[in-house]
Amino acid sequence: MLKTWVATAGAVALSIVPAGAATPGSVTGTVTASSLRTSANLVVSLEAPGLKVTPPAAPAVVDQKDMHFVPHVLAIVKGETVEFHNSDTVAHNVFSPEGEYDLGTWQHGQSKAHTFAKPGVYTQLCRLHPEMEGFVDVLDTPYFEVTHDNGRFDIKDVPPGTYTLHVWSEKLKGTTKKITVESGKPTSVHLTLTK
Numbered sequence: 001m002l003k004t005w006v007a008t009a010g011a012v013a014l015s016i017v018p019a020g021a022a023t024p025g026s027v028t029g030t031v032t033a034s035s036l037r038t039s040a041n042l043v044v045s046l047e048a049p050g051l052k053v054t055p056p057a058a059p060a061v062v063d064q065k066d067m068h069f070v071p072h073v074l075a076i077v078k079g080e081t082v083e084f085h086n087s088d089t090v091a092h093n094v095f096s097p098e099g100e101y102d103l104g105t106w107q108h109g110q111s112k113a114h115t116f117a118k119p120g121v122y123t124q125l126c127r128l129h130p131e132m133e134g135f136v137d138v139l140d141t142p143y144f145e146v147t148h149d150n151g152r153f154d155i156k157d158v159p160p161g162t163y164t165l166h167v168w169s170e171k172l173k174g175t176t177k178k179i180t181v182e183s184g185k186p187t188s189v190h191l192t193l194t195k
């Protein structure tokens with residue numbers, strides 16, 4: 001009896017609520033990487049079949065400043081362009097050891113752009129300064145955030161549904177967790193990364 005009622009209610013709801021009318025929820029929480037100096041720079045993303053990504057019109061920026069890639073970890077969507085700047089007085093290069101690109105070497109104040117067509121994690125290195133390292137994580141989902149200093153993240157405007165939450169770390173083994181986002185509600189997630 002109960003089963004019949006649920007099925008009927010579902011069918012009615014489907015017929016009167018236009019697709020996409022549900023109020024978005026959010027996914028907030030922390031990832032703790034206690035073996036690392038900081039729980040920042042972990043990429044938290046929500047994956048589900050059929051998600052569409054729209055690259056923003058303005059490019060994302062990675063600077064080379066004080067001999068570091070800034071930000072150290074950048075998360076973007078498939079098809080997005082990154083402008084690589086050089087704010088130092090020395091020349092820098094950017095190449096990816098994954099073999100996708102070498103943008104050459106350029107001076108202070110100049111920049112080069114690269115569009116990331118395929119999802120994946122791309123290490124950023126500089127041929128002139130082997131100690132420099134950064135990462136661009138190209139995602140196939142619009143729902144993601146890079147964790148802040150305390151490991152906190154807050155992914156807003158997530159449509160209700162079930163997702164696989166992924167955590168990527170440059171040093172530790174990543175993890176996944178199935179989560180459900182309800183209409184108009186925050187979903188709280190706390191995870192710990194181990195070696």
Ligand SMILES: [Cu+2]
Pocket residue numbers: 091092093126127128129132
């Ligand atoms: Cu350099």
